[in-house]
Amino acid sequence: MMKIVVMLKAVPDTETRFQIREDEKDVVYDDSIEWIPSPYDEYALEAAIQTKEKLGGTVTLLTLGKGVESQVIRKALAMGADDAVLVNNEDLANSDPLGIAKVLAKELEALQPDLVFAGRLATDTADSFVGPAVGELLNMPVVAEISGLEAEEGKIIVTRDATARKEKFEITLPAIVTTDKGLNEPRYPKLPDIMKAKRKKVDEKDGSGYLEFAGTANRKVTQIKVEFPPAKKGGVIFTGDLDEAVEKLVDALHNKEKVI
């Protein structure tokens, strides 16, 4: 029986066209934004469910949220998680990466999991921080960015892509892994499961006791400005005679841009 925890973050849909706030210190998060599970966290959740299906046990979701997570958590419960812990506190959720990792680590400590899955990065803030940081905080082994997993009682074997090679690790549990694309195909929840998910337990807490501990008011990292990447100047698009187009393109790449 495995106690499995998935760290799940809600992020804006990857199609979102952002607007920049007037003070330029952040993007606008308003009602127009659709919140989804961070795509890598879906691989984490699918891996957790498959591990449970193979070895038995429970899958608990752990989210530090800012009040927009309820749909995302319901979807994850419908996919097959058993229950959820939601620390719902906007200030806390907006802490710097180390603050967030400290809160998640505290909650994990209380849950006493055998195996923890996180995404390799949250697609909004893209820190790639939480998994390994929580491992260091809890003195647990962590292997990041896995795209292969075999789970047995008490042990997992994982593979991951590193620069021009694959690395294979054997890990004795309890442990944390972060998940990459290629690990699995996340399932879609079925209608009866969506209904069932409504009755699953979400343990919601306000987390205000953590504010000082997470250093929320004394940030070590502060975002001071956001902007759009510089727009590309209009490109040169050839639509006419193909031989001429190819000739001009190769000439430009060779003589003007000097990239070939």
Place this chain on the structure above:
Amino acid sequence: MKVAVFLESYNGKTVKAGLEAAAAAKAMGGDEYIAIVLGRDLDATIADAGKIGFSKVYKAEIDPYNPSVFAKAIASVEADYYVLPGTVWGREIGPRLAVKFDAAYAGDITKVVDGKTFVRSIHGNKILSTIQVDAPKVVVTVRPGVFDTPEFGEGSAEVNDISVEASEVDQKAKLTEVLAASTDKIELTEADIIVSGGRGVGGPENFKLIEELADVLGAAVGASRAVVDAGWRPHSEQVGQTGKFVSPKLYIAVGISGAIQHLAGMSTSDIIVAINKDEEAPIFKVADYGIVADLFKAVPKLIEKIKEVKSQ
């Protein structure tokens, strides 16, 4: 301010992203720069450290790689800033260092404004974020492919040994096997040129054409997610929001529509070329050069022309 750089070494060579991290670190305005070199077969990287201007190298033979033990070794060297390449190893070690020192963490930076101010991309590269760090110790990882590698000179560095011991917990994650990719293959995140194919290529067998174009250019092969999900190419080749972030000097997109999640992974490339039969394809909006044509006609001609130019 003392700046330590994890000069990553693998297979007897300095990893390019490690050299780039050293270049980024130089822009942070330190008074003293030291390199940390860990693993095995370290001689070449120790020599490189001297050649690119480090006066001191701290080294430890640690084999096999272990994230926690590497983090301990780096933490045993006293510094104010720790700068690592944003490779898998760097991304795995950096957060551990930040926890050890209760440090500020600046992950995957793309620009150094000054020693306290960095730029990074968020929201799938759709937004540039400028961050400021405020802590006695700072850990930075540097996005590969963005900074130029430093000049090599004649210098040599003083070498110091460091030692670490693996704890019982460290032994619980063991690197048991490394499966090498074929050696003639160029790694996407290290490549100067990438040729990527999309669904327009039509099937796995047609990727021969993409490979051939990549070959004449000495380029790596990439792919869109549609192609990876269809099983035509391995996911290690996927470029985009849920694939690799790449920033080569030249990116050629063939039969790729240019969905926002694909653009997220490659729009920072220096020069983007698109080949697509649909004039309206969004990829043309980010392309510096484009050809509107059937790829099966355009790519063979392109290969011939490039061969011609290369043989001159």
